[in-house]
Amino acid sequence: MSRTLKLAVIPGDGIGPEVIAEAVKVLDIVVPSTDLVIEKTPFHLGVERFLETGDVLSEDDLAAISRHDAILLGAVGGKPGDPRIPAGIIERGLLLKLRFSLDHYVNLRPTTIFPGVVSPLAHPGTVDFVVVREGTEGPYVGNGGALRQGTPHEIANELSVNTAFGVERVVRYAFELAAKRERKKLTLVHKTNVLVNAGSLWSRIVDAVANEYPQVSVDYLHIDAATIFFVTDPARFDVIVTDNLFGDILTDLAAAISGGIGLAASGNINPTNAFPSMFEPVHGSAPDIAGQQKADPTAAILSVALLLEHFGYAEAAARVNDAVAADLSERGTTVRRTSDIGDAIVARLA
Amino acid sequence: MSRTLKLAVIPGDGIGPEVIAEAVKVLDIVVPSTDLVIEKTPFHLGVERFLETGDVLSEDDLAAISRHDAILLGAVGGKPGDPRIPAGIIERGLLLKLRFSLDHYVNLRPTTIFPGVVSPLAHPGTVDFVVVREGTEGPYVGNGGALRQGTPHEIANELSVNTAFGVERVVRYAFELAAKRERKKLTLVHKTNVLVNAGSLWSRIVDAVANEYPQVSVDYLHIDAATIFFVTDPARFDVIVTDNLFGDILTDLAAAISGGIGLAASGNINPTNAFPSMFEPVHGSAPDIAGQQKADPTAAILSVALLLEHFGYAEAAARVNDAVAADLSERGTTVRRTSDIGDAIVARLA
Ligand SMILES: CC(C)[C@H](C(=O)O)[C@@H](O)C(=O)O
Ligand SMILES: CC(C)[C@H](C(=O)O)[C@@H](O)C(=O)O
Numbered sequence: 281m282s283r284t285l286k287l288a289v290i291p292g293d294g295i296g297p298e299v300i301a302e303a304v305k306v307l308d309i310v311v312p313s314t315d316l317v318i319e320k321t322p323f324h325l326g327v328e329r330f331l332e333t334g335d336v337l338s339e340d341d342l343a344a345i346s347r348h349d350a351i352l353l354g355a356v357g358g359k360p361g362d363p364r365i366p367a368g369i370i371e372r373g374l375l376l377k378l379r380f381s382l383d384h385y386v387n388l389r390p391t392t393i394f395p396g397v398v399s400p401l402a403h404p405g406t407v408d409f410v411v412v413r414e415g416t417e418g419p420y421v422g423n424g425g426a427l428r429q430g431t432p433h434e435i436a437n438e439l440s441v442n443t444a445f446g447v448e449r450v451v452r453y454a455f456e457l458a459a460k461r462e463r464k465k466l467t468l469v470h471k472t473n474v475l476v477n478a479g480s481l482w483s484r485i486v487d488a489v490a491n492e493y494p495q496v497s498v499d500y501l502h503i504d505a506a507t508i509f510f511v512t513d514p515a516r517f518d519v520i521v522t523d524n525l526f527g528d529i530l531t532d533l534a535a536a537i538s539g540g541i542g543l544a545a546s547g548n549i550n551p552t553n554a555f556p557s558m559f560e561p562v563h564g565s566a567p568d569i570a571g572q573q574k575a576d577p578t579a580a581i582l583s584v585a586l587l588l589e590h591f592g593y594a595e596a597a598a599r600v601n602d603a604v605a606a607d608l609s610e611r612g613t614t615v616r617r618t619s620d621i622g623d624a625i626v627a628r629l630a
Numbered sequence: 631m632s633r634t635l636k637l638a639v640i641p642g643d644g645i646g647p648e649v650i651a652e653a654v655k656v657l658d659i660v661v662p663s664t665d666l667v668i669e670k671t672p673f674h675l676g677v678e679r680f681l682e683t684g685d686v687l688s689e690d691d692l693a694a695i696s697r698h699d700a701i702l703l704g705a706v707g708g709k710p711g712d713p714r715i716p717a718g719i720i721e722r723g724l725l726l727k728l729r730f731s732l733d734h735y736v737n738l739r740p741t742t743i744f745p746g747v748v749s750p751l752a753h754p755g756t757v758d759f760v761v762v763r764e765g766t767e768g769p770y771v772g773n774g775g776a777l778r779q780g781t782p783h784e785i786a787n788e789l790s791v792n793t794a795f796g797v798e799r800v801v802r803y804a805f806e807l808a809a810k811r812e813r814k815k816l817t818l819v820h821k822t823n824v825l826v827n828a829g830s831l832w833s834r835i836v837d838a839v840a841n842e843y844p845q846v847s848v849d850y851l852h853i854d855a856a857t858i859f860f861v862t863d864p865a866r867f868d869v870i871v872t873d874n875l876f877g878d879i880l881t882d883l884a885a886a887i888s889g890g891i892g893l894a895a896s897g898n899i900n901p902t903n904a905f906p907s908m909f910e911p912v913h914g915s916a917p918d919i920a921g922q923q924k925a926d927p928t929a930a931i932l933s934v935a936l937l938l939e940h941f942g943y944a945e946a947a948a949r950v951n952d953a954v955a956a957d958l959s960e961r962g963t964t965v966r967r968t969s970d971i972g973d974a975i976v977a978r979l980a
Pocket of ligand 2: 473474504721722725726878912914
C-alpha cells in the first residue's frame with residue numbers, strides 16, 4: 281500500500297532553482313523508505329514569468345497549485361531596484377498571495393544551533409526554539425493606501441488588521457506545540473504598550489487559551505525587548521507566538537544568531553489541511569549570487585524535513601535532520617558548491 | 631555673560647529617579663566650565679501621580695513643560711500586568727504624548743561599543759553608528775481601533791500614518807548628519823516589499839533628497855535583513871534612517887550588541903527648537919530592580935552629553951563622553967551601585 285503526495289514545486293527566482301534541485305534530490309532519496317509516492321509538478325513562476333507574460337500568479341495557476349497536497353518553494357523576487365519590477369510585486373503577488381489564498385495561518389520557523397555551526401554570538405548557549413508566526417493578518421494584509429501620491433501632501437497609510445478568529449487559531453496552535461515540547465514555555469511577543477488595540481487582542485486571547493493549558497508557562501515580551509534577549513540569552517526561548525511582521529523580523533534575527541539564513545527552514549502551514557501547506561527556506565532569492573552554485577541548499581533541505589514531519593513521517597524527517605547535522609558538523613569552514621552540499625547529504629541518506 | 635537653560639526634569643518611575651539623580655550630578659559638575667546656567671524644574675509625573683490623581687499628563691503640565699528649553703527624563707511605566715494600570719497608559723499618555731506634542735520628529739540614538747565593554751557578539755568590529763528614528767508618525771500615531779471587542783468577532787486595527795512632510799524632514803536631518811560624519815553613509819531601513827505605500831514614500835523621498843547630497847552614499851535594507859547585519863556586521867552602518875516602529879526595534883537591538891541597554895542614550899529632538907527637546911535613556915523603568923541602587927546610570931549620563939551637544943556645547947559633551955568611556959574601560963566586571971557609578975564619573979570631571 282502506498283500514499284501518493286502531489287507536490288507543487290516552485291523553484292522561483294535567483295538561487296531558488298539551485299537550492300530546490302538539492303532539496304528534491306534529498307526528498308527522492310529519503311522517500312523510498314516510507315510508504316509515500318511523490319508526484320511532482322513544476323510551476324514556472326517568478327520574475328522571468330512576470331517579465332515574459334505580465335502574470336505573477338494567475339487564477340489558473342492558483343487553482344492548479346491548490347489541487348496539490350503540498351508546495352515546495354525556493355525563493356522569489358528580483359534584484360532590488362530593478363526598474364522593470366515594481367517593488368514587492370513578486371513578493372506580494374506570488375509569495376504572500378499563496379500564503380493568504382491558501383490560508384497559511386501558521387508560519388512555523390524552528391531555530392537551533394547545530395553542533396559545529398558558528399554563531400556570531402560569543403556565548404549563545406543551547407538554542408532550540410520555534411517561532412510560530414501568524415501568516416494571514418497583521419500589517420501584511422495589504423489594506424493600506426496613499427493619498428496625493430508624489431506631492432508634498434502625500435499621506436501613505438498601512439493598516440494592520442487583527443481578528444479574534446485569526447489570532448485565536450494561531451495561539452491555539454502555539455499552545456498545542458508548547459505542550460508537546462519538553463520545556464512547555466510560551467512567549468508572546470508584541471508591542472502592547474503602543475499598539476494597544478492589536479496588543480490587547482493578542483494578550484487577552486493568550487490569557488484565555490492559557491487557562492486550558494495549565495502545564496504551559498506563559499510570558500510576554502515587547503518586540504524591542506525580545507530582540508535584546510535574542511542576542512543576550514536566546515536559550516531562554518521555547519515557543520514564541522507573534523504577529524506577522526514581528527515574526528518576520530524575529531525569524532531573520534533567529535536565523536542570524538543560529539548560523540545564518542542559509543540554514544533556516546520554514547513551513548507555511550494550514551493545519552486544517554483544507555489547502556496545501558508550503559515549505560520554503562527563509563532566505564530570499566539572492567540574485568547577486570544566483571546561478572553560481574554558491575548558495576547553501578541546507579535551508580531548502582531542512583524545509584523538506586518540515587514537509588515530511590507535517591505529513592507524519594517523523595522518522596524520515598529525523599533522518600534528514602540528522603544527515604544535515606552530520607554534514608554541518610563536518611563541514612567546518614570549507615566552501616562547497618551548492619550541489620556538493622546536496623550530494624554530501626544525499627550520500628549520508630543513501 | 632551667561633545663558634540660562636530652563637530644564638524640565640522628569641525622573642519618572644522605577645529606576646528613573648535613581649539614574650536621573652546621577653545624570654543631574656554630572657550636569658552640575660560639567661556646566662560651570664561653560665557659559666550655561668541651568669534652572670531645573672522637577673515634574674512629578676508617572677505611575678504614582680496617575681494612581682494618586684488619575685492624571686497622566688494634564689494640559690497644565692504640558693504647557694508648563696513647554697515653557698522650558700529642554701527636558702531630561704528618566705523612565706516611565708509601571709509593572710507590566712499591574713491591574714491598576716491599563717497597558718500602555720503611561721507610555722502613551724506621557725512619553726509618547728510628549729514626543730508628539732513637542733514635535734520630536736528626530737529620535738536620535740547613537741551606538742558605539744566603548745573600549746572595555748563586552749559585546750555579546752564574538753566579533754563585533756568597530757561599531758559606531760547613529761539611528762535616526764522618526765518620532766511623530768508611523769504605527770505610533772494611535773489611530774487604531776477595535777470593533778466587537780471581547781467577542782469572537784473582534785477586529786483590532788492599527789494604522790501606520792506616514793506623510794511626505796513628516797518623512798522628508800527626518801530624512802533631511804539624517805542626510806545632514808551623514809554628510810558631517812567621516813564615512814558619509816546612509817542606510818534606509820523599511821519593509822518596502824510588504825508595506826508598499828509607506829515604503830514607496832520613504833524610498834522616493836530618500837532618492838530625491840539623495841540628489842542634494844552626492845557626497846553621501848545611500849543603501850537600503852529591509853528591516854528583517856537589517857537585524858541580520860546588526861549581529862553579523864554592525865560595523866557596516868554609519869547613519870540609519872527609519873520609521874518609528876522599526877527604529878524602536880533596531881535601537882534596542884543596537885543597545886544589546888553594544889553592551890546593553892544600560893549604556894544607550896537618546897535625544898528626542900525638535901530641530902527647529904520650536905519646542906523643547908527631550909533627552910532620556912533608551913531603557914525602561916525596570917520596576918523589578920527599582921530603589922535598589924542596581925540600575926546603571928550611564929545611559930542617563932550619556933543623555934546629558936547629547937543634551938549639551940544639542941545646545942552647541944560639543945566640548946562639554948565630549949568631556950562627559952570621555953569620562954564615561956574611561957569609567958567603562960576601568961569598570962570591568964565589578965558590580966557597583968548606581969550612585970557609585972555616578973560618583974566615579976563625577977570624580978573624573980571634577
Ligand atoms: C519576501 C517577504 C515578503 C517575506 C516576508 O516578509 O514574509 C520574507 O521576508 C519571509 O520572511 O518569508
Ligand atoms: C516605552 C515605549 C513606548 C518606547 C517606544 O516604543 O518608543 C520605548 O520602547 C523607547 O524605545 O523609547
